[in-house]
Amino acid sequence: MIVQSDSSEPGTILRVRGPLEFKCQLDSTVGSHIQKVISRTFETLRSRVKSESLVFTVCDSPVVVWPNRGKQETLYASPEEITPNTLCKDLQQWIKTDEQESSSKKNAKSKSKKIPTASVINLHLMMEVTKPGPLPALTLNRTVQKHHFLRTTLPMDCVVHTTCNDTIGVACERLLEELLHQLCEMEKVSLQHMKGTTLQVPEPLHFLLPESKGLVTVVYPAGVPDSQLEAHRKELHQRFELPEDRPYFRRANVYRFPNETYRDGYLRNPHLAVTHPSLENGKLYLVQGIYSYHHYMQDRMDDNGWGCAYRSLQTICSWFQQQGYTERPVPTHKEIQQALVDVGDKQGSFVGSRQWIGSIEVQAVLNQLLSVTSKIMFVSQGSELASKGRELANHFITEGTPVMIGGGVLAHTILGVAWSETTGQIRYLILDPHYTGSEDLQVITDKGWCGWKGPDFWDQTAYYNLCLPQRPKTI
Amino acid sequence: MGRGYIVEDSVEGYLSKMCEAGAGPVTGVLIGQSSGQRDFVVTATRTPQREESAGAAGSSLDKEWVTEHARQVSRMLPGGLSVLGVFIISDADPKDMLISLRQLVFAVENLISKDRLWAAADDDITDRIALHVNSKTRKAVCRSLDVRDPKSTAKPADWRYQSGVCSCWATVSCCLEVDLLLALPENRTSIESMEKCLKDGLKAWAHQVEDGVCLIDGKKLPADTELTAGQKRNVRQTFTAQLLLTPDGQRLADGAQQCGGSVSLRGAIHSRAYLHSNKPKVNLAEKLLKRDVVSTVAVRVQMLLEELLTEEEGKGNSKEKHWAEQLSLPRRVLCPVKGHGPVCVCDYQFSDEGLAEVTDRLKEMLDLDAAEQDLDTRQELAAEPADSSGPTEPSVETVQEPKRNTYTGVAMATAAALLATAASLLYLQDD
Numbered sequence: 001m002i003v004q005s006d007s008s009e010p011g012t013i014l015r016v017r018g019p020l021e022f023k024c025q026l027d028s029t030v031g032s033h034i035q036k037v038i039s040r041t042f043e044t045l046r047s048r049v050k051s052e053s054l055v056f057t058v059c060d061s062p063v064v065v066w067p068n069r070g071k072q073e074t075l076y077a078s079p080e081e082i083t084p085n086t087l088c089k090d091l092q093q094w095i096k097t098d099e100q101e102s103s104s105k106k107n108a109k110s111k112s113k114k115i116p117t118a119s120v121i122n123l124h125l126m127m128e129v130t131k132p133g134p135l136p137a138l139t140l141n142r143t144v145q146k147h148h149f150l151r152t153t154l155p156m157d158c159v160v161h162t163t164c165n166d167t168i169g170v171a172c173e174r175l176l177e178e179l180l181h182q183l184c185e186m187e188k189v190s191l192q193h194m195k196g197t198t199l200q201v202p203e204p205l206h207f208l209l210p211e212s213k214g215l216v217t218v219v220y221p222a223g224v225p226d227s228q229l230e231a232h233r234k235e236l237h238q239r240f241e242l243p244e245d246r247p248y249f250r251r252a253n254v255y256r257f258p259n260e261t262y263r264d265g266y267l268r269n270p271h272l273a274v275t276h277p278s279l280e281n282g283k284l285y286l287v288q289g290i291y292s293y294h295h296y297m298q299d300r301m302d303d304n305g306w307g308c309a310y311r312s313l314q315t316i317c318s319w320f321q322q323q324g325y326t327e328r329p330v331p332t333h334k335e336i337q338q339a340l341v342d343v344g345d346k347q348g349s350f351v352g353s354r355q356w357i358g359s360i361e362v363q364a365v366l367n368q369l370l371s372v373t374s375k376i377m378f379v380s381q382g383s384e385l386a387s388k389g390r391e392l393a394n395h396f397i398t399e400g401t402p403v404m405i406g407g408g409v410l411a412h413t414i415l416g417v418a419w420s421e422t423t424g425q426i427r428y429l430i431l432d433p434h435y436t437g438s439e440d441l442q443v444i445t446d447k448g449w450c451g452w453k454g455p456d457f458w459d460q461t462a463y464y465n466l467c468l469p470q471r472p473k474t475i
Numbered sequence: 476m477g478r479g480y481i482v483e484d485s486v487e488g489y490l491s492k493m494c495e496a497g498a499g500p501v502t503g504v505l506i507g508q509s510s511g512q513r514d515f516v517v518t519a520t521r522t523p524q525r526e527e528s529a530g531a532a533g534s535s536l537d538k539e540w541v542t543e544h545a546r547q548v549s550r551m552l553p554g555g556l557s558v559l560g561v562f563i564i565s566d567a568d569p570k571d572m573l574i575s576l577r578q579l580v581f582a583v584e585n586l587i588s589k590d591r592l593w594a595a596a597d598d599d600i601t602d603r604i605a606l607h608v609n610s611k612t613r614k615a616v617c618r619s620l621d622v623r624d625p626k627s628t629a630k631p632a633d634w635r636y637q638s639g640v641c642s643c644w645a646t647v648s649c650c651l652e653v654d655l656l657l658a659l660p661e662n663r664t665s666i667e668s669m670e671k672c673l674k675d676g677l678k679a680w681a682h683q684v685e686d687g688v689c690l691i692d693g694k695k696l697p698a699d700t701e702l703t704a705g706q707k708r709n710v711r712q713t714f715t716a717q718l719l720l721t722p723d724g725q726r727l728a729d730g731a732q733q734c735g736g737s738v739s740l741r742g743a744i745h746s747r748a749y750l751h752s753n754k755p756k757v758n759l760a761e762k763l764l765k766r767d768v769v770s771t772v773a774v775r776v777q778m779l780l781e782e783l784l785t786e787e788e789g790k791g792n793s794k795e796k797h798w799a800e801q802l803s804l805p806r807r808v809l810c811p812v813k814g815h816g817p818v819c820v821c822d823y824q825f826s827d828e829g830l831a832e833v834t835d836r837l838k839e840m841l842d843l844d845a846a847e848q849d850l851d852t853r854q855e856l857a858a859e860p861a862d863s864s865g866p867t868e869p870s871v872e873t874v875q876e877p878k879r880n881t882y883t884g885v886a887m888a889t890a891a892a893l894l895a896t897a898a899s900l901l902y903l904q905d906d
Contacts, residue, residue: 021722023656026731055719057688062695064688064719078693126688126719133650135743136859137806138775142659142669142738143799148731149658153722197731 010118011163012088013215014171015257016056016179018125019153020045026148026197035191038199042187045154048127049179056172059122061094066128067172077168084169088162091121118161120257125156125179148197157204158182159215178217185219193221200224207248208255209240216240218249226250226327233475245473250324266292266318267439270431270450271415277427277452279420285393286416286429288400291319293450294330295435301333304436306354309411310336311433312404313362316413316469317370319402325472326370339368358406359465366469377466382407382458389419389426395468402431407464410434414466418452427452478602478619479633480507482516483640485814489519489842493564494610500565501610502536502579504545506552507559508751509600510759515751516559516604517641517815520548520842536563536575538582545583547840550774551820553809554647554748554767558587560604560619569607569616573629576605577620584622590777592674592681592769596762605629641749642711642816645703647691647760648747649716650854651768655680659736666783669738673776676738679723681769688719689761698758702750711817716764744771745807745854749818775804775823782825803858808833809851810843819851826857 024041026034048054056065065077076084082091158178162171186202193200200221207216218236220229233249242248262268270293276284294314296304303310310333317330331339337353340346345364357365359376366372379385395403396416403414416429435449444450458464486505493501503521507514522544525537541561549558561579563572580603588595602619609616617634621627657676659668688695691702691714703712748763779802805823808830812818820841822833830847837843 019722025734025737057695057719062697064690064695078690078695080693124721126721128717128719129653129687130649130651130717131743133743133745134854134856135650135652136856138653138740138742138744138772138804139858140738140740140776140779140802140804141799142664142736142802143797144659144664144736145797145799146661147734147737149734149737150731151658199731 011161011166012092013118013120013159013161013257014088014123014175015120015157015159016123016125016175017155017157020048020125020156021151022154022199023149023151026150027145029148029197034194034197038190038194039187042183042190046180046183049176049183053128053131054176055126055128056123056175057126058091058095059124060096061091063091063094065168065172067176082168084167084172086168087164088121088166088168088171089164091168092119095121120259122259123175150197150199152199152201154183154186154201155203156182157206157217159206159217161214182217182219189219189221193224205251206255207253209242209248213240215255220251226324230475237475244475246471247324247475249475252322252324252327264292265439266294266298267441267444268292270441270444271429273441273445274429274451276429277418279418279423279425279427281422282418282420282425283393284416284418285396286400287319287396287402289319290322291315291402291415292322292330293431293439293444294318295433295449297436299332303333303354306356307333308433309357309359309362309404309406312402312411312413312431313357313365315431315433316362316366316402316404320366320370320372320469323471325372325474328369331365331369335369336365339365343368358411359404359467362404362406362467366467372472373470375468375470377468379407379464379466381460382462382464383455383460385428385458385464386424386426386455389417389424390421392417393419399468399471401469401471403469404467405464406467408459408462415450427454428457430457477630477632478514479635480514480516480604480617481640482507482634482636483518483815484636484638486516486519487636490562490564490608490615491613493521494608494613500536500563500567502541502561502563504548504558504583505560505562505604505606506548506556508555508557508749509559509602510751510753510755513751513753514559514600514602514604515640517556517818518812518841519562520840523839536579538578541579542582542586544840546586549587550770550778551822551837551840553819553821554746554763554770555644555750556818556820558583560606562604562606562608564608564610566610569609572607573605573618576607576618577629580605580620581622581625590773592678592773593685593766602632604632606634639816641751641818643752644816644818645712645714645750645752645755645760646747646817647714647716647750647764648745649718649764649768650743650745651718652743653680653740653772655740657738657740658732658734659738661733661735664736666780670780672738673740673780676740677769677773677776681773683720683723684718684765684768687721687765689765690717690719691715691757691760693717696757698756698761700757702755702757702760703752704754713817714760716760718765718768740772740776740804742804742858743855744768744775746771747809747819771807778823779804806852806855806857809854810837810845810849811851812843824852 022041024037026037050068052066052068054068056067062079063082066075069075156179158175160171160174160178182204189202190199200223202219203222204217204219207218209216236249237244247253268290292315294311296307296311313336314330320326321328321330334351337351340361341348341350343364345361363374363376366374405412405414411433413431413433414428415431418427430451430453432449435444437443501521503519505516506518507516522541525540545558561576561583563576565572584603601621601623603622605618605620607616615634617632618629619632620629655676657672659672746764746768748760748767750760803826805825807821808824809819809821812820822836824833830850833850834845834847837845
C-alpha cells in the first residue's frame with residue numbers, strides 16, 4: 001500500500017506488528033488439496049483479524065484499542081479518554097519515552113540540519129481471550145488419522161502514514177485494511193513458493209521509495225534468496241514506475257525506522273550531521289544512499305599508519321552492500337589482500353603484511369569481490385583537483401557512490417562536492433579514514449574527521465588517483 | 476525474623492474440636508495466602524480417614540495418604556489460595572513431632588509443585604507452616620520451613636487468631652476461552668502419548684498466558700499500583716480482568732510434521748483469584764489470576780486423563796485406522812466458605828454427575844458442610860458437543876463421557892495407586 005510522505009509535514013507513522021498463528025492439517029499431499037487447505041486457513045485468519053477480539057496495544061503505554069468494536073466510545077479503547085475521534089498525534093502523550101527523550105536532545109544539535117522525519121508509533125497485534133461469561137466449559141477432541149500438520153507463525157507488519165488531522169478511528173481502519181491485504185499477499189506468496197508440504201514463511205518488508213512515493217510494503221518468502229526473486233522485483237519496478245537499472249526492493253534496501261538502531265556499532269552517514277557550505281551560485285552534489293564509516297583501529301585491527309586505503313575501500317564496500325548490490329559483508333584487510341593475490345596483482349606474501357594499496361588496487365578488489373567496475377581519474381598535481389568540479393559533480397549525480405582518492409602518502413574518501421559552475425569555487429566533503437577514536441558522532445564532526453575541506457587540503461604538487469566506483473545496472 | 480501467621484478465628488475452633496475426639500494423631504493441611512511479611516491462614520482441613528484403617532490406632536502417619544489429600548485439596552482452591560502447610564494434633568511432645576512434620580511439609584510441597592505448569596517467581600514466598608497442636612493442652616506451636624532448602628531449620632513463627640481475616644478480601648475474575656490444537660505423533664496415539672502432547676502444549680500456552688497483557692476493570696495499570704487505592708477500607712471489592720495474548724513469535728520448522736492424529740481443547744473457563752486486603756498491588760492480582768487460569772485448565776485435563784487411564788485401554792485403540800472421540804471436561808463449581816467473606820473453594824463436576832457428588836467431595840476433602848443450593852454453578856455452562864467446524868474429521872466412532880468414580884476413601888487410594896502405575900508406564904515407554 002502506498003503511503004504518501006510529504007517532507008514539509010512529517011505526520012505520524014503507525015506501525016502494527018505481531019505474530020499470527022498459522023495451523024492446518026493436510027489429509028493428503030496432493031497439490032490441489034494442499035492449496036485448498038492453505039487458502040482456507042488464510043481465510044480463517046482474515047476472519048480473526050475482523051473479529052472483536054482483535055486488539056492493538058500501543059507500545060510503552062497503557063493504551064489499548066479494539067479496532068473492530070463498534071464506535072461506542074466506551075468500549076473502543078482504554079483509557080476511556082481515548083475515542084475514535086482522538087487525533088493520532090495526541091497518542092504521543094501517553095507513550096513513555098524518558099530515555100529516548102534525553103538521548104535525542106543530545107543528538108539534536110548535531111542532527112539539526114537533518115530533514116524532519118515522521119515520528120513512529122509502534123503497536124502490538126494481540127488477541128483478547130477473555131469474554132463476558134458464562135460460556136460452555138471445555139471439550140477435548142481426539143482424532144486418530146494420519147496427516148501432515150503444518151504450523152508456523154506469520155510475522156504481520158503493517159504501516160500507515162497519518163497527517164496531523166487523522167483520527168485514531170480512521171488510522172485503525174486503515175491498519176485493519178492493511179492487515180487483511182497483507183494476509184492476501186501472504187497467501188499468494190505462500191502458494192506460489194510452496195514445495196510439497198514445506199511452506200516458505202511469507203515475510204513483510206517495508207521499502208522507502210524516492211520522489212515522495214512513500215513507504216511500500218512487500219511480502220517476500222523468507223527462505224528464498226534475493227537472487228531468485230528478480231521477476232518479483234521487476235514487476236514491482238514496473239508497478240511503481242521505477243528505473244530498472246538500480247535496486248530498490250532488495251532485502252538490503254529495507255527501510256530502517258527511526259527507532260531501529262544499527263547493532264553492528266558503525267556510524268551511518270555521519271555527513272548528515274555536518275553543516276554544509278553555501279557557495280555563491282553553488283550547489284551540493286552528495287553521495288546517495290547509506291554507507292558506514294570505516295577507519296583506523298576498528299574491528300580490533302591496528303592498521304594505524306598503513307590501512308587508510310583499506311578503510312576507504314571498506315566504506316565503499318559498505319555502500320554497495322547497503323544499497324543491495326551485494327550480500328557479501330564488508331571485507332577484512334586480509335580478505336582484501338587475498339583478493340589481490342587471487343587476481344595476480346600481488347604475491348602470496350602480501351596477505352598479512354602492512355603494505356599500502358592505492359586506487360588501482362581498490363578498483364581491482366571491487367571488481368574481484370563485488371563485480372563492481374570503477375573509473376580511474378588521474379590528476380598530475382593536487383592543484384588540478386580544483387578544476388575537476390564538473391566531473392565530480394556528474395559522478396555524484398549519476399552514480400552517487402563514495403570516491404576513494406589516493407596520493408602523496410594519504411588516502412581519503414570523498415563523499416561529495418560543493419561546486420559553483422559560475423565561479424568555479426569548490427569544496428570537498430571528506431571522510432577521513434585516519435581517525436583512531438571511538439564512534440562518537442560529535443567528535444567526528446566537530447574535529448573535522450568528516451567535514452568540508454577546501455582545495456588547499458590536497459598536496460599541491462603530488463599526483464593523485466581517484467577511484468570512482470560505478471553502479472552495476474541491476475535491480 | 477520469624478514469619479507471622481494471622482489465622483481466622485474459626486480455625487481455632489476447628490482444631491480444638493479435633494483435640495476432643497482424641498483417637499490418635501490427626502493430620503491435615505492449612506490453607507491461605509502468603510505475602511510479603513504477613514501470611515494469612517484462612518481455613519484448615521483434616522486428612523480424611525482411610526477406610527481400611529478406620530478406627531485403628533494409626534500411630535504411624537501415612538505420608539502418602541496425607542500428601543495425596545493435600546494434592547487433591549490444592550486442586551480445589553481458586554487463585555490466591557494455596558496449601559500453606561501441615562498440622563498434626565497429638566499428645567506427643569512438639570519436638571518429637573517435628574521430624575514427621577518436616578517430612579510431611581516437604582513431601583506435600585514436592586507433590587503439589589511437580590505438576591505445575593507455571594514457573595516460580597522471585598517474589599514467591601517459600602516458607603511453609605509446620606504446626607503442632609497438643610491435644611491435651613490445646614497449645615499450638617507454629618514453625619516455618621523454607622521449602623527451597625531441604626536442610627533448612629524450622630524457624631519459630633507467630634500464630635495469631637483474628638476474626639474476619641478475609642471478610643474484605645478482593646476478588647479478581649474473568650471468563651477465558653481456550654483454543655488449542657496439538658498434533659499427536661505418528662504411530663503413537665495412546666492415552667500416554669496424548670498426555671505428553673497435552674502437557675507440552677499446555678506448557679507453551681502457559682508461557683503465552685504468563686507473557687500476556689492483563690487489564691483490570693478495563694485498564695492497563697502499572698505493576699506497582701495499589702489495586703484498592705482510593706476505596707473505603709471495609710468494602711469488599713470485585714474486579715474483572717481481561718487477558719490479551721499473542722502467539723509465541725518463535726518460528727517452528729516450516730516443513731509439515733507427519734502426525735498420527737490430533738488433540739484439540741476448546742471451550743471456556745471461569746478463573747478467579749482472591750487478594751488479601753492489606754494494600755494488594757496490581758502485579759499480585761495479575762500473577763495470582765494468571766496462575767489460576769493455567770491451573771484450572773491443567774487440573775481438568777489431568778482429571779480427564781486420570782479417568783481415561785482407569786478405564787480399559789482396549790476401547791481406545793480400536794482396530795480402526797481413523798476414529799474420533801469427543802470428551803467433556805468437568806466444569807468448575809464454586810462453593811462459598813461460610814463466614815469467610817467472599818472466599819470460595821471449588822470443585823469440578825463431570826457431566827454425568829449431580830451436585831450431590833460435589834457436596835460429598837467438599838465434605839470429604841475440605842470437611843465443608845455445604846448444601847446443593849449453596850453451590851454457584853452459574854460461572855460455567857455445561858460443555859457443548861462440538862459441531863465439526865474445524866478440520867474435516869472422519870465419522871465419529873464413539874462419543875465418550877467418562878464415568879467419574881464415586882469418591883470414597885478407597886477410590887482415592889485406587890486413583891493414587893493407578894497414578895503411580897501410569898507414571899511408571901511413562902518411564903517404561905521409550906519416547
